[in-house]
Amino acid sequence: MTASTAPSEPVPVLKWRWIAVAAVAVAAVTGVLLWSFLAWSGRPDAPVRIDAVKTAFGVGAGAGGVFALWLATRRQRTLELQLAETTRVAAVTERDLEERRVTELYTKAVEQLGSDKAPVRLGGLYALERLGQDNPKQRQMIVNVLCAYLRMPFMGPKTGLRGRTGAELGEDTDPELLVRLAAQELLKTHLSHDDPGHWPGMSVDLQRAVLVDFRLSGCTLAAADFSRARFVGAVHIRGSRFTRRTGFYGAEFTDIANFDRSVFDEGAFFSWAHFARSVRFTRIRSGGKFQFSHTVFAEGADFEGGEHEDLDLTDAQFPA
Incomplete structure (x- = not known):
């Protein structure tokens, strides 16, 4: 009895070269804007040039901020995927452990039914009953085992036992x-x-x-x-x-x-x-x-x- 593991969503990996490319792109955009603004102003006045520089670097900083926000969002998504994967693996492990425990209990109880001692066989019956009470999915299988046990060869008494006293039954009643x-x-x-x-x-x-x-x-x-x-x-x-x-x-x-x-x-x-x-x-x-x-x-x-x-x-x- 083993739990099946469904494929999970892979955790994306961001390569450093893409970060470097994005940084270069932001710097290039900033440089192009700075040159464009300076060329567009066409005036040598210091205040005008300063405003052009401010505008270019403001746009570059905004682009860098957008890129940083995207990185933060992506990092958060990666953490969420990692947490989901950890939770899934923990749940699968827990199911595997529970099913292994159920299998071991079932196997031990069935082995008890094969004992040559009646008290041990009784213990196996009640162990199976308890297993069925705690695990509804196993109940039909346990009923099948009980029926299979009753189908095994058995001579049985010639008459029923109801209405007969303990003295009438005697101490040699078949265990x-x-x-x-x-x-x-x-x-x-x-x-x-x-x-x-x-x-x-x-x-x-x-x-x-x-x-x-x-x-x-x-x-x-x-x-x-x-x-x-x-x-x-x-x-x-x-x-x-x-x-x-x-x-x-x-x-x-x-x-x-x-x-x-x-x-x-x-x-x-x-x-x-x-x-x-x-x-x-x-x-x-x-x-x-x-x-x-x-x-x-x-x-x-x-x-x-x-x-x-x-x-x-x-x-x-x-x-x-």
Whole structure:
């Protein structure tokens, strides 16, 4: 990450020979005027000659004053250009230092995510979050890293964790699961439009990810792709808005799913998805095709109150 340096206006250089030429020119003009005035007067009177000399030297002094004023103006312009160049270089240097610092922090946080120790990986997650809070331009990249981490191979538990006590979970809970739950919570926090730390305009790619007790309620996203993801435990995506077409192609839902009051501006496709438990699509608004072709609803689906431009349930399977 390096800042580009735009070419600046070159500082003009005044050669001494031009100053000498200007001085000679002023002296020559003064001499010519003096000779002309003396020749024009045509009188040998001392007062007349003195007036002619005064007039000639006055004109020469005026010309010299104009030249001196031009030199002073040019010197001031040169100082201004030098100051502007110094300020520009300082700003570029400061940007370079800041971007270098951001790069170092990002690199260190990503390295922490590759640690074999869960606490170190957690530290990397929160370091990335802080980096995103302080640097809005890096937020999408950080969301991409969080999603990439969640897409990494993971067996996951057989059931969700919500509603289970600490004794039921036991002390041998997979530390990697805790890290992934933290990553999911960070996404939920910064995608929520009601959260003070909201990151607007983010896109997520969670294809083939294993997501446990996944929550994304009250969030606003741009592009989102959950194709072939496996949702373990209850899923709550209530009152969220997806501004671009959203993908759940071939996704597997092992527990209840709730999409109540969510908005899909450009539609969504759940083709070939599998819902093992009941799912609610109540009061959904879809501005594009809402596609469920070949989707399996093992315990049924509730579409009550939905507003759909094009609801496609071709070959969808419902319980008898």
